[in-house]
Amino acid sequence: MSTASLSLVADTIETSDQPDTDQTTTTDTDPIGENADVELVAPPEAVAEYKNPHELIIDENVRMSFDLDDYPEQEASIRVRGVRAPALAQRGADGKIRVYDGQLRVLLARRVGLESVPVWITPADPDVEDNEQRIERLLDQITLNDRRIPLPEVDRARGIAMMLELGATPTRIAQGLARKRGEVTKTGAIGASQTATRLLAEQQFDLDQLAVIANYDTRGDTDAVTRLENAGRWNFAYTRRLIDNERTTTKDRLETGLAYAVYGFGILTNEPNPDTGYLPIDRLVTEAGEPVTVEHLYTDPTLWVVWLAVERGRLLIDTETGAHVAIEDVDWNTRGNPAAQPGEGLRHVDTVTRADEWTPTYYLPEKALPGSGFTLVATEPDPEAEASAVAAREQARLDRRRVRVLNERGEAANERRHEFLPRLLAGATLPRDTAAFVAETLAHRLGVDERAQVSALLGIEASSEALVVAIRAASPNRAWKIVLAMQVAIAELKIGKSLWRDGGESTGRYLRFLSEAATELTIRTGDTDFALVEVEQAAAGLIDYRDINIES
Structure with missing residues:
Protein backbone atom coordinates (compact mmCIF):
# COMPACT_ATOMS: atom_id res chain seq x y z
CA MET A 1 0.00 0.00 0.00
CA ARG A 147 -22.70 -5.45 14.30
CA ARG A 148 -23.71 -1.82 13.90
CA ILE A 149 -25.14 -0.32 17.10
CA PRO A 150 -27.02 3.02 17.15
CA LEU A 151 -25.34 5.67 19.26
CA PRO A 152 -27.36 6.04 22.49
CA GLU A 153 -28.96 9.45 22.93
CA VAL A 154 -27.17 9.84 26.26
CA ASP A 155 -23.77 9.41 24.60
CA ARG A 156 -24.74 11.85 21.88
CA ALA A 157 -25.78 14.43 24.49
CA ARG A 158 -22.52 14.00 26.40
CA GLY A 159 -20.51 14.28 23.20
CA ILE A 160 -22.23 17.52 22.23
CA ALA A 161 -21.73 18.86 25.74
CA MET A 162 -18.02 18.01 25.52
CA MET A 163 -17.68 19.80 22.17
CA LEU A 164 -19.39 22.86 23.61
CA GLU A 165 -17.07 22.76 26.61
CA LEU A 166 -14.07 22.56 24.30
CA GLY A 167 -15.17 25.76 22.58
CA ALA A 168 -17.18 24.62 19.57
CA THR A 169 -20.15 26.86 18.82
CA PRO A 170 -23.66 25.39 18.58
CA THR A 171 -23.77 26.56 14.95
CA ARG A 172 -20.63 24.65 14.07
CA ILE A 173 -21.88 21.49 15.79
CA ALA A 174 -25.31 21.83 14.18
CA GLN A 175 -23.75 22.08 10.73
CA GLY A 176 -21.43 19.17 11.40
CA LEU A 177 -24.23 16.92 12.62
CA ALA A 178 -26.91 18.23 10.21
CA ARG A 179 -29.15 19.14 13.14
CA LYS A 180 -30.93 22.30 14.20
CA ARG A 181 -28.97 24.77 16.30
CA GLY A 182 -31.67 24.91 19.00
CA GLU A 183 -31.65 21.13 19.29
CA VAL A 184 -27.87 21.12 19.69
CA THR A 185 -28.05 23.78 22.41
CA LYS A 186 -30.68 21.86 24.37
CA THR A 187 -28.92 18.52 23.90
CA GLY A 188 -25.62 20.00 25.03
CA ALA A 189 -27.24 21.40 28.18
CA ILE A 190 -28.69 17.98 28.92
CA GLY A 191 -25.33 16.30 28.40
CA ALA A 192 -23.74 18.62 30.97
CA SER A 193 -26.22 17.57 33.66
CA GLN A 194 -26.01 14.18 35.37
CA THR A 195 -29.67 14.29 36.34
CA ALA A 196 -30.85 15.26 32.86
CA THR A 197 -28.74 12.58 31.17
CA ARG A 198 -30.14 9.95 33.56
CA LEU A 199 -33.68 11.04 32.76
CA LEU A 200 -32.85 11.07 29.04
CA ALA A 201 -31.82 7.43 29.28
CA GLU A 202 -35.05 6.65 31.14
CA GLN A 203 -37.08 8.49 28.44
CA GLN A 204 -39.29 10.17 31.03
CA PHE A 205 -39.27 13.69 29.54
CA ASP A 206 -38.99 15.34 26.14
CA LEU A 207 -36.00 17.37 25.00
CA ASP A 208 -37.43 20.76 26.03
CA GLN A 209 -38.32 19.51 29.51
CA LEU A 210 -34.90 17.92 30.01
CA ALA A 211 -33.23 21.18 28.99
CA VAL A 212 -35.19 22.99 31.73
CA ILE A 213 -34.12 20.39 34.31
CA ALA A 214 -30.52 20.66 33.11
CA ASN A 215 -30.62 24.45 33.45
CA TYR A 216 -31.66 24.25 37.09
CA ASP A 217 -29.24 21.38 37.75
CA THR A 218 -26.22 23.30 36.46
CA ARG A 219 -27.25 26.22 38.70
CA GLY A 220 -27.26 23.88 41.70
CA ASP A 221 -30.98 24.37 42.38
CA THR A 222 -31.64 20.88 43.71
CA ASP A 223 -35.09 21.82 45.03
CA ALA A 224 -36.25 22.81 41.55
CA VAL A 225 -34.74 19.69 39.99
CA THR A 226 -36.47 17.41 42.50
CA ARG A 227 -39.84 19.12 42.05
CA LEU A 228 -39.63 18.98 38.26
CA GLU A 229 -38.59 15.35 38.30
CA ASN A 230 -41.49 14.46 40.60
CA ALA A 231 -43.94 16.52 38.53
CA GLY A 232 -43.78 14.11 35.64
CA ARG A 233 -44.32 14.90 31.97
CA TRP A 234 -47.96 16.03 32.18
CA ASN A 235 -47.65 18.41 35.13
CA PHE A 236 -44.25 19.68 34.07
CA ALA A 237 -45.21 22.99 32.44
CA TYR A 238 -47.23 24.14 35.46
CA THR A 239 -44.51 23.15 37.94
CA ARG A 240 -41.86 24.84 35.84
CA ARG A 241 -43.84 28.09 35.71
CA LEU A 242 -44.46 27.95 39.44
CA ILE A 243 -40.75 27.47 40.16
CA ASP A 244 -39.73 30.17 37.69
CA ASN A 245 -42.11 32.64 39.32
CA GLU A 246 -40.92 31.69 42.81
CA ARG A 247 -37.30 32.23 41.80
CA THR A 248 -38.19 35.55 40.18
CA THR A 249 -40.01 36.64 43.34
CA THR A 250 -37.02 35.66 45.48
CA LYS A 251 -34.70 37.64 43.21
CA ASP A 252 -37.04 40.65 43.24
CA ARG A 253 -37.40 40.39 47.04
CA LEU A 254 -33.65 40.51 47.52
CA GLU A 255 -33.32 43.45 45.14
CA THR A 256 -36.12 45.32 46.94
CA GLY A 257 -34.53 44.40 50.25
CA LEU A 258 -31.32 46.21 49.33
CA ALA A 259 -33.01 49.51 50.17
CA TYR A 260 -33.49 48.18 53.72
CA ALA A 261 -30.15 46.40 53.93
CA VAL A 262 -28.20 49.61 53.37
CA TYR A 263 -29.61 50.87 56.68
CA GLY A 264 -28.58 47.69 58.46
CA PHE A 265 -31.83 45.67 58.47
CA GLY A 266 -31.51 41.94 57.99
CA ILE A 267 -33.54 40.53 55.08
CA LEU A 268 -35.64 37.41 55.60
CA THR A 269 -36.06 35.04 52.67
CA ASN A 270 -39.09 33.30 54.21
CA GLU A 271 -41.94 34.56 56.34
CA PRO A 272 -41.20 33.43 59.92
CA ASN A 273 -43.56 31.23 61.91
CA PRO A 274 -44.45 32.20 65.50
CA ASP A 275 -42.13 29.54 66.92
CA THR A 276 -39.05 30.47 64.86
CA GLY A 277 -37.67 33.01 67.34
CA TYR A 278 -38.84 36.24 65.70
CA LEU A 279 -41.16 38.76 67.38
CA PRO A 280 -43.33 40.89 65.08
CA ILE A 281 -43.39 44.61 65.74
CA ASP A 282 -47.07 44.56 66.77
CA ARG A 283 -46.23 42.32 69.74
CA LEU A 284 -43.73 44.82 71.14
CA VAL A 285 -43.92 48.11 73.02
CA THR A 286 -41.33 50.56 74.25
CA GLU A 287 -40.24 50.51 77.88
CA ALA A 288 -42.69 53.38 78.34
CA GLY A 289 -45.48 51.14 77.04
CA GLU A 290 -45.89 52.96 73.73
CA PRO A 291 -46.43 51.09 70.43
CA VAL A 292 -43.25 50.51 68.43
CA THR A 293 -43.17 52.64 65.29
CA VAL A 294 -40.95 52.59 62.20
CA GLU A 295 -39.13 55.62 63.61
CA HIS A 296 -38.08 53.50 66.61
CA LEU A 297 -36.63 50.89 64.24
CA TYR A 298 -34.36 53.31 62.48
CA THR A 299 -32.62 54.28 65.71
CA ASP A 300 -30.81 50.94 65.45
CA PRO A 301 -31.81 48.99 62.31
CA THR A 302 -29.22 46.29 63.00
CA LEU A 303 -31.49 44.93 65.74
CA TRP A 304 -34.26 44.14 63.25
CA VAL A 305 -35.02 41.91 60.32
CA VAL A 306 -37.65 42.54 57.66
CA TRP A 307 -39.92 40.27 55.64
CA LEU A 308 -41.16 41.70 52.34
CA ALA A 309 -44.47 40.37 51.02
CA VAL A 310 -45.49 41.18 47.45
CA GLU A 311 -48.77 41.57 45.60
CA ARG A 312 -48.09 41.58 41.89
CA GLY A 313 -49.69 44.40 39.90
CA ARG A 314 -51.60 45.84 42.86
CA LEU A 315 -50.42 49.43 42.48
CA LEU A 316 -51.25 51.95 39.78
CA ILE A 317 -48.32 54.17 38.78
CA ASP A 318 -48.23 57.30 36.64
CA THR A 319 -46.31 56.28 33.51
CA GLU A 320 -44.40 59.60 33.42
CA THR A 321 -43.77 60.55 37.05
CA GLY A 322 -43.91 57.18 38.80
CA ALA A 323 -46.31 58.61 41.39
CA HIS A 324 -49.02 56.40 42.88
CA VAL A 325 -52.49 56.80 41.37
CA ALA A 326 -55.76 55.90 43.10
CA ILE A 327 -57.88 53.37 41.24
CA GLU A 328 -60.95 55.63 41.49
CA ASP A 329 -59.08 58.39 39.62
CA VAL A 330 -58.96 56.34 36.40
CA ASP A 331 -61.71 56.27 33.77
CA TRP A 332 -61.69 52.56 32.96
CA ASN A 333 -64.10 53.10 30.05
CA THR A 334 -61.17 54.51 28.07
CA ARG A 335 -59.45 51.12 28.01
CA GLY A 336 -58.50 50.08 24.47
CA ASN A 337 -59.39 53.47 22.98
CA PRO A 338 -56.43 55.87 22.96
CA ALA A 339 -58.57 58.68 21.51
CA ALA A 340 -61.27 58.44 24.19
CA GLN A 341 -61.78 61.46 26.45
CA PRO A 342 -61.86 60.54 30.17
CA GLY A 343 -64.68 61.79 32.36
CA GLU A 344 -64.38 65.02 34.32
CA GLY A 345 -61.71 64.80 37.00
CA LEU A 346 -60.52 61.40 35.75
CA ARG A 347 -57.53 60.25 33.74
CA HIS A 348 -57.08 57.96 30.74
CA VAL A 349 -56.15 54.31 31.34
CA ASP A 350 -53.09 54.71 29.11
CA THR A 351 -51.55 57.21 31.58
CA VAL A 352 -51.06 54.56 34.26
CA THR A 353 -49.30 51.23 34.53
CA ARG A 354 -49.36 48.39 37.01
CA ALA A 355 -46.63 47.92 39.62
CA ASP A 356 -45.93 45.46 42.40
CA GLU A 357 -46.65 46.42 45.99
CA TRP A 358 -44.06 45.32 48.55
CA THR A 359 -45.22 45.40 52.17
CA PRO A 360 -42.57 45.17 54.92
CA THR A 361 -43.16 43.39 58.22
CA TYR A 362 -40.49 43.99 60.88
CA TYR A 363 -39.35 41.42 63.40
CA LEU A 364 -37.06 41.50 66.41
CA PRO A 365 -35.11 38.30 67.06
CA GLU A 366 -36.01 37.02 70.53
CA LYS A 367 -32.34 36.79 71.48
CA ALA A 368 -32.02 40.54 70.82
CA LEU A 369 -34.94 41.48 73.11
CA PRO A 370 -32.90 41.89 76.36
CA GLY A 371 -31.38 45.36 76.37
CA SER A 372 -33.13 46.43 73.18
CA GLY A 373 -35.31 49.02 74.92
CA PHE A 374 -38.46 47.09 73.95
CA THR A 375 -40.64 44.58 75.73
CA LEU A 376 -43.49 42.26 74.92
CA VAL A 377 -47.02 43.57 74.97
CA ALA A 378 -48.64 42.68 78.26
CA THR A 379 -50.54 39.43 77.97
CA GLU A 380 -54.24 39.08 78.66
CA PRO A 381 -54.92 38.30 82.32
CA ASP A 382 -57.34 35.64 81.12
CA PRO A 383 -55.31 32.66 79.74
CA GLU A 384 -58.15 31.71 77.43
CA ALA A 385 -58.34 35.21 76.02
CA GLU A 386 -54.56 35.24 75.50
CA ALA A 387 -54.67 31.87 73.74
CA SER A 388 -57.48 33.15 71.57
CA ALA A 389 -55.48 36.26 70.63
CA VAL A 390 -52.43 34.15 69.77
CA ALA A 391 -54.58 31.85 67.66
CA ALA A 392 -56.16 34.82 65.88
CA ARG A 393 -52.75 36.26 65.01
CA GLU A 394 -51.58 32.92 63.69
CA GLN A 395 -54.75 32.45 61.65
CA ALA A 396 -54.33 35.90 60.14
CA ARG A 397 -50.76 35.04 59.19
CA LEU A 398 -51.88 31.76 57.62
CA ASP A 399 -54.66 33.53 55.73
CA ARG A 400 -52.20 36.03 54.31
CA ARG A 401 -49.85 33.22 53.33
CA ARG A 402 -52.67 31.25 51.71
CA VAL A 403 -53.63 34.23 49.57
CA ARG A 404 -50.01 34.76 48.53
CA VAL A 405 -49.33 31.10 47.72
CA LEU A 406 -52.57 30.54 45.83
CA ASN A 407 -52.05 33.75 43.87
CA GLU A 408 -48.62 32.51 42.85
CA ARG A 409 -50.09 29.19 41.77
CA GLY A 410 -52.88 30.96 39.93
CA GLU A 411 -50.36 33.06 38.03
CA ALA A 412 -48.38 29.95 37.07
CA ALA A 413 -51.55 28.16 35.99
CA ASN A 414 -52.59 31.13 33.83
CA GLU A 415 -49.20 31.31 32.14
CA ARG A 416 -49.16 27.56 31.47
CA ARG A 417 -52.70 27.72 30.05
CA HIS A 418 -51.82 30.66 27.80
CA GLU A 419 -48.92 28.62 26.42
CA PHE A 420 -51.26 25.71 25.70
CA LEU A 421 -54.10 27.60 23.99
CA PRO A 422 -52.21 28.44 20.74
CA ARG A 423 -51.32 24.74 20.41
CA LEU A 424 -54.97 23.82 20.95
CA LEU A 425 -56.03 26.08 18.08
CA ALA A 426 -53.10 25.33 15.76
CA GLY A 427 -54.51 22.13 14.27
CA ALA A 428 -56.89 21.89 11.36
CA THR A 429 -59.48 20.08 13.47
CA LEU A 430 -61.29 21.80 16.33
CA PRO A 431 -62.08 19.96 19.57
CA ARG A 432 -65.19 17.81 19.21
CA ASP A 433 -67.34 19.84 21.64
CA THR A 434 -66.35 23.28 20.34
CA ALA A 435 -69.75 24.12 18.87
CA ALA A 436 -71.61 22.96 21.97
CA PHE A 437 -69.30 24.95 24.26
CA VAL A 438 -69.70 28.19 22.27
CA ALA A 439 -73.45 27.71 21.91
CA GLU A 440 -74.03 27.00 25.61
CA THR A 441 -71.91 29.98 26.60
CA LEU A 442 -73.94 32.25 24.36
CA ALA A 443 -77.21 30.73 25.56
CA HIS A 444 -76.57 31.97 29.09
CA ARG A 445 -75.81 35.49 27.85
CA LEU A 446 -78.89 36.06 25.73
CA GLY A 447 -81.51 38.53 26.85
CA VAL A 448 -85.26 37.92 26.75
CA ASP A 449 -85.71 39.51 23.33
CA GLU A 450 -82.73 37.65 21.89
CA ARG A 451 -84.03 34.31 23.17
CA ALA A 452 -87.38 35.08 21.54
CA GLN A 453 -85.63 35.77 18.25
CA VAL A 454 -83.74 32.47 18.48
CA SER A 455 -86.99 30.69 19.27
CA ALA A 456 -88.53 32.12 16.11
CA LEU A 457 -85.53 31.08 14.03
CA LEU A 458 -85.12 27.53 15.34
CA GLY A 459 -88.45 26.57 16.85
CA ILE A 460 -86.90 26.11 20.29
CA GLU A 461 -88.62 27.21 23.49
CA ALA A 462 -87.52 30.72 24.39
CA SER A 463 -85.60 29.98 27.59
CA SER A 464 -81.95 29.45 28.45
CA GLU A 465 -82.75 26.02 29.89
CA ALA A 466 -84.47 24.87 26.71
CA LEU A 467 -81.59 26.16 24.59
CA VAL A 468 -79.04 24.29 26.68
CA VAL A 469 -81.06 21.06 26.44
CA ALA A 470 -81.24 21.43 22.64
CA ILE A 471 -77.51 22.19 22.41
CA ARG A 472 -76.47 19.17 24.45
CA ALA A 473 -78.61 16.90 22.28
CA ALA A 474 -77.33 18.39 19.02
CA SER A 475 -74.72 17.08 16.61
CA PRO A 476 -71.71 19.37 16.06
CA ASN A 477 -73.22 20.69 12.82
CA ARG A 478 -76.57 21.34 14.50
CA ALA A 479 -74.78 23.03 17.42
CA TRP A 480 -73.02 25.37 15.00
CA LYS A 481 -76.41 26.22 13.49
CA ILE A 482 -77.67 27.12 16.96
CA VAL A 483 -74.57 29.27 17.50
CA LEU A 484 -75.22 31.05 14.22
CA ALA A 485 -78.87 31.57 15.09
CA MET A 486 -77.93 33.19 18.40
CA GLN A 487 -75.36 35.45 16.76
CA VAL A 488 -77.95 36.43 14.15
CA ALA A 489 -80.46 37.22 16.89
CA ILE A 490 -77.92 39.37 18.75
CA ALA A 491 -77.00 41.23 15.55
CA GLU A 492 -80.58 41.73 14.34
CA LEU A 493 -81.79 43.28 17.59
CA LYS A 494 -79.16 46.02 17.20
CA ILE A 495 -80.39 47.02 13.74
CA GLY A 496 -82.92 49.83 13.43
CA LYS A 497 -84.37 51.70 10.49
CA SER A 498 -81.44 54.12 10.44
CA LEU A 499 -78.96 51.27 9.94
CA TRP A 500 -77.66 53.03 6.80
CA ARG A 501 -76.29 55.78 9.04
CA ASP A 502 -75.61 54.37 12.49
CA GLY A 503 -75.30 50.62 12.09
CA GLY A 504 -71.77 50.54 13.46
CA GLU A 505 -68.92 48.15 12.74
CA SER A 506 -70.60 45.07 14.26
CA THR A 507 -73.68 45.56 12.07
CA GLY A 508 -71.47 46.07 9.02
CA ARG A 509 -69.55 42.91 9.78
CA TYR A 510 -72.81 40.97 10.17
CA LEU A 511 -74.27 42.22 6.90
CA ARG A 512 -71.07 41.49 4.98
CA PHE A 513 -71.22 37.95 6.36
CA LEU A 514 -74.83 37.62 5.16
CA SER A 515 -73.86 38.84 1.70
CA GLU A 516 -71.09 36.24 1.38
CA ALA A 517 -73.31 33.52 2.85
CA ALA A 518 -76.05 34.32 0.33
CA THR A 519 -73.55 34.03 -2.50
CA GLU A 520 -72.44 30.62 -1.24
CA LEU A 521 -76.07 29.52 -0.91
CA THR A 522 -76.76 30.59 -4.50
CA ILE A 523 -73.81 28.55 -5.76
CA ARG A 524 -74.82 25.52 -3.71
CA THR A 525 -78.60 25.50 -4.19
CA GLY A 526 -79.47 28.06 -6.84
CA ASP A 527 -81.34 30.15 -4.27
CA THR A 528 -81.12 33.76 -5.53
CA ASP A 529 -83.74 35.30 -3.29
CA PHE A 530 -81.41 37.42 -1.14
CA ALA A 531 -78.84 40.12 -1.74
CA LEU A 532 -78.03 43.28 0.18
CA VAL A 533 -80.06 46.30 -0.87
CA GLU A 534 -78.58 49.79 -0.95
CA VAL A 535 -79.31 50.79 2.65
CA GLU A 536 -77.78 47.50 3.81
CA GLN A 537 -74.79 48.03 1.54
CA ALA A 538 -74.32 51.44 3.12
CA ALA A 539 -74.53 49.94 6.60
CA ALA A 540 -72.00 47.32 5.55
CA GLY A 541 -69.62 50.05 4.40
CA LEU A 542 -69.78 48.87 0.79
CA ILE A 543 -71.17 52.17 -0.51
CA ASP A 544 -71.64 55.71 0.79
CA TYR A 545 -75.23 56.42 1.77
CA ARG A 546 -74.92 59.86 0.18
CA ASP A 547 -74.57 58.15 -3.18
CA ILE A 548 -77.95 56.42 -2.92
CA ASN A 549 -80.45 57.79 -5.42
CA ILE A 550 -83.48 58.75 -3.32
CA GLU A 551 -85.59 59.73 -6.31
CA SER A 552 -85.84 56.23 -7.80
Missing part, protein backbone atom coordinates in the same frame (compact mmCIF):
# COMPACT_ATOMS: atom_id res chain seq x y z
CA SER A 2 1.34 3.42 -0.90
CA THR A 3 2.08 6.16 1.66
CA ALA A 4 -0.81 8.19 0.29
CA SER A 5 -3.11 5.21 0.73
CA LEU A 6 -1.94 4.64 4.31
CA SER A 7 -2.60 8.29 5.11
CA LEU A 8 -6.10 8.05 3.73
CA VAL A 9 -6.88 4.93 5.76
CA ALA A 10 -5.65 6.55 8.98
CA ASP A 11 -7.73 9.66 8.31
CA THR A 12 -10.92 7.74 7.63
CA ILE A 13 -10.52 5.60 10.73
CA GLU A 14 -9.86 8.50 13.09
CA THR A 15 -12.43 10.96 11.73
CA SER A 16 -15.37 8.69 11.06
CA ASP A 17 -18.01 11.12 12.24
CA GLN A 18 -21.02 10.67 10.02
CA PRO A 19 -24.33 12.07 11.27
CA ASP A 20 -26.38 10.18 13.74
CA THR A 21 -29.83 9.02 12.70
CA ASP A 22 -32.93 7.61 14.26
CA GLN A 23 -33.21 5.28 11.27
CA THR A 24 -30.21 3.10 12.13
CA THR A 25 -32.53 0.42 13.46
CA THR A 26 -33.43 -0.56 9.89
CA THR A 27 -31.66 -3.40 8.09
CA ASP A 28 -29.34 -1.00 6.35
CA THR A 29 -25.99 -2.46 5.35
CA ASP A 30 -24.69 1.00 4.67
CA PRO A 31 -23.01 2.65 7.70
CA ILE A 32 -24.47 6.01 6.85
CA GLY A 33 -24.63 6.85 10.49
CA GLU A 34 -21.68 4.69 11.33
CA ASN A 35 -22.07 3.70 14.92
CA ALA A 36 -20.27 0.40 14.90
CA ASP A 37 -19.13 -1.75 17.77
CA VAL A 38 -15.87 -2.53 15.95
CA GLU A 39 -13.03 -0.34 14.79
CA LEU A 40 -12.86 0.32 11.07
CA VAL A 41 -10.07 -1.86 9.70
CA ALA A 42 -8.97 -1.98 6.09
CA PRO A 43 -9.89 -5.26 4.39
CA PRO A 44 -6.91 -7.49 3.50
CA GLU A 45 -5.01 -6.25 0.47
CA ALA A 46 -7.22 -3.15 0.33
CA VAL A 47 -6.03 0.03 -1.33
CA ALA A 48 -7.58 3.30 -0.15
CA GLU A 49 -8.41 5.65 -2.99
CA TYR A 50 -10.65 8.60 -3.73
CA LYS A 51 -13.05 7.87 -6.61
CA ASN A 52 -15.73 9.77 -8.46
CA PRO A 53 -19.00 8.27 -7.16
CA HIS A 54 -20.33 8.10 -10.73
CA GLU A 55 -17.46 5.74 -11.63
CA LEU A 56 -18.49 3.26 -8.96
CA ILE A 57 -20.94 0.45 -9.66
CA ILE A 58 -23.50 -0.26 -6.97
CA ASP A 59 -23.34 -4.02 -6.50
CA GLU A 60 -26.08 -6.26 -5.15
CA ASN A 61 -26.96 -5.60 -1.56
CA VAL A 62 -28.98 -7.29 1.16
CA ARG A 63 -30.83 -4.04 1.55
CA MET A 64 -32.93 -3.68 -1.54
CA SER A 65 -35.81 -1.38 -0.56
CA PHE A 66 -34.80 2.14 0.28
CA ASP A 67 -35.54 5.71 -0.73
CA LEU A 68 -32.87 8.38 -0.66
CA ASP A 69 -35.54 10.91 0.35
CA ASP A 70 -35.78 9.04 3.67
CA TYR A 71 -32.29 10.28 4.65
CA PRO A 72 -32.46 14.11 4.72
CA GLU A 73 -30.10 14.44 7.71
CA GLN A 74 -27.47 12.21 6.12
CA GLU A 75 -27.76 14.07 2.83
CA ALA A 76 -27.30 17.38 4.65
CA SER A 77 -24.22 16.07 6.47
CA ILE A 78 -22.63 14.72 3.29
CA ARG A 79 -23.34 18.01 1.55
CA VAL A 80 -21.49 19.88 4.32
CA ARG A 81 -18.72 17.44 5.33
CA GLY A 82 -18.51 15.02 2.45
CA VAL A 83 -18.24 11.24 2.82
CA ARG A 84 -15.84 10.48 5.65
CA ALA A 85 -16.04 6.69 6.10
CA PRO A 86 -14.87 4.72 3.07
CA ALA A 87 -17.14 2.43 1.12
CA LEU A 88 -16.03 -1.16 0.52
CA ALA A 89 -15.59 -2.30 -3.07
CA GLN A 90 -13.93 -4.86 -5.30
CA ARG A 91 -12.10 -4.28 -8.55
CA GLY A 92 -13.02 -7.00 -10.99
CA ALA A 93 -10.98 -8.52 -13.77
CA ASP A 94 -12.69 -6.08 -16.12
CA GLY A 95 -11.30 -3.16 -14.08
CA LYS A 96 -14.71 -1.99 -12.88
CA ILE A 97 -15.11 -1.14 -9.19
CA ARG A 98 -18.23 -2.59 -7.56
CA VAL A 99 -19.41 -1.28 -4.19
CA TYR A 100 -20.73 -3.92 -1.82
CA ASP A 101 -20.95 -1.85 1.33
CA GLY A 102 -21.70 1.89 1.43
CA GLN A 103 -24.21 2.16 -1.37
CA LEU A 104 -26.31 4.87 0.31
CA ARG A 105 -23.26 7.07 0.89
CA VAL A 106 -22.24 6.73 -2.73
CA LEU A 107 -25.75 7.44 -4.02
CA LEU A 108 -26.15 10.47 -1.74
CA ALA A 109 -22.70 11.69 -2.83
CA ARG A 110 -23.91 11.54 -6.42
CA ARG A 111 -27.07 13.42 -5.51
CA VAL A 112 -25.24 16.31 -3.81
CA GLY A 113 -22.63 16.51 -6.56
CA LEU A 114 -19.46 15.31 -4.80
CA GLU A 115 -16.55 14.67 -7.12
CA SER A 116 -14.84 12.08 -4.94
CA VAL A 117 -15.51 9.65 -2.11
CA PRO A 118 -13.10 7.43 -0.14
CA VAL A 119 -13.16 3.75 -1.07
CA TRP A 120 -11.32 0.70 0.19
CA ILE A 121 -10.76 -1.39 -2.91
CA THR A 122 -9.75 -5.05 -2.89
CA PRO A 123 -8.94 -7.01 -6.01
CA ALA A 124 -11.32 -9.82 -6.89
CA ASP A 125 -9.59 -13.18 -6.53
CA PRO A 126 -9.52 -14.69 -10.02
CA ASP A 127 -9.30 -18.19 -8.55
CA VAL A 128 -12.65 -17.85 -6.70
CA GLU A 129 -15.81 -18.46 -8.61
CA ASP A 130 -18.14 -15.54 -9.12
CA ASN A 131 -20.98 -17.07 -7.07
CA GLU A 132 -18.61 -17.70 -4.16
CA GLN A 133 -17.44 -14.07 -4.25
CA ARG A 134 -21.04 -12.89 -4.19
CA ILE A 135 -21.76 -15.14 -1.19
CA GLU A 136 -18.78 -13.71 0.69
CA ARG A 137 -19.84 -10.16 -0.12
CA LEU A 138 -23.36 -10.83 1.18
CA LEU A 139 -21.96 -12.39 4.36
CA ASP A 140 -19.84 -9.28 4.88
CA GLN A 141 -22.85 -7.05 4.39
CA ILE A 142 -25.02 -8.94 6.85
CA THR A 143 -22.20 -9.17 9.42
CA LEU A 144 -21.45 -5.45 9.16
CA ASN A 145 -25.14 -4.63 9.47
CA ASP A 146 -25.69 -6.87 12.47
